[in-house]
Amino acid sequence: MRNGRKALTATVALLASLAGVATALSATASTTPTPPPQNSMVIDVVSANGSGCPLGTAAVTVSPDSKAFTVSYSEFTAQVGADAAATAFRKNCQLGLNVNVPQGYTYAIARVDYRGFAHLEPGAKATQSSVYYFQGEPNTGKTKRSFAGPLDGDWQRTDTFGVGSLSFLPCGEKRYLNINTELRVNAGRSDKRKASFLTMDSTDGNLDTVYHVAWKRC
Numbered sequence: 001m002r003n004g005r006k007a008l009t010a011t012v013a014l015l016a017s018l019a020g021v022a023t024a025l026s027a028t029a030s031t032t033p034t035p036p037p038q039n040s041m042v043i044d045v046v047s048a049n050g051s052g053c054p055l056g057t058a059a060v061t062v063s064p065d066s067k068a069f070t071v072s073y074s075e076f077t078a079q080v081g082a083d084a085a086a087t088a089f090r091k092n093c094q095l096g097l098n099v100n101v102p103q104g105y106t107y108a109i110a111r112v113d114y115r116g117f118a119h120l121e122p123g124a125k126a127t128q129s130s131v132y133y134f135q136g137e138p139n140t141g142k143t144k145r146s147f148a149g150p151l152d153g154d155w156q157r158t159d160t161f162g163v164g165s166l167s168f169l170p171c172g173e174k175r176y177l178n179i180n181t182e183l184r185v186n187a188g189r190s191d192k193r194k195a196s197f198l199t200m201d202s203t204d205g206n207l208d209t210v211y212h213v214a215w216k217r218c
Helices: 002-031
Strands: 043-050 058-062 068-073 077-080 090-100 107-118 125-134 142-148 151-160 178-186 196-199 207-216
Touching: 002 196, 058 090, 058 178, 058 207, 077 090, 077 178, 107 125, 125 196, 142 151
Parallel strands: none
Antiparallel strands: 043 090, 058 068, 068 207, 077 196, 090 178, 107 151, 107 196, 107 207, 125 142, 125 178
């Protein structure tokens, strides 16, 4: 009989423990930030300045689940050598985006996937750098990538920001998201008669920059 009582007591204790765990998990789930409803983020390009994005050559599309948006360029190429213009070694584009989000939510840039194409002759070098920040605030994020020739093919880079380093737009405020991207190519010791270039051009529909968004309830 004693053994039976001990077994019953142990079973009750186990069930109580499991119930506590379930309650804790339920509470955690209810406070975990979730994205707003689908198609609830709308982005307008309010300004596009720079040699890398002449008028009408940069576009933004938002994913249906509101978890990311894509920036597409069609004339963003830095080049040296061959018959390249003296100023073509550097191209930049600064976009001002009006990001409309549902009431009660705010957002931050959590990850960025960059894609492009590079052709660098032996001895040539190139860099791709980006800065993004909310209007009126210090730089939210700044990254820089380097490339070295010989190189010929598609390239892809990803920048990821940890939870502790995310910079959210202050709740209830309207500020443009500024994105400034730059490409540079240096001929270095390469044969100047041959072209070297780095591009984020997306005329084939595949070379886009994808910005992944982290959401938070206000």
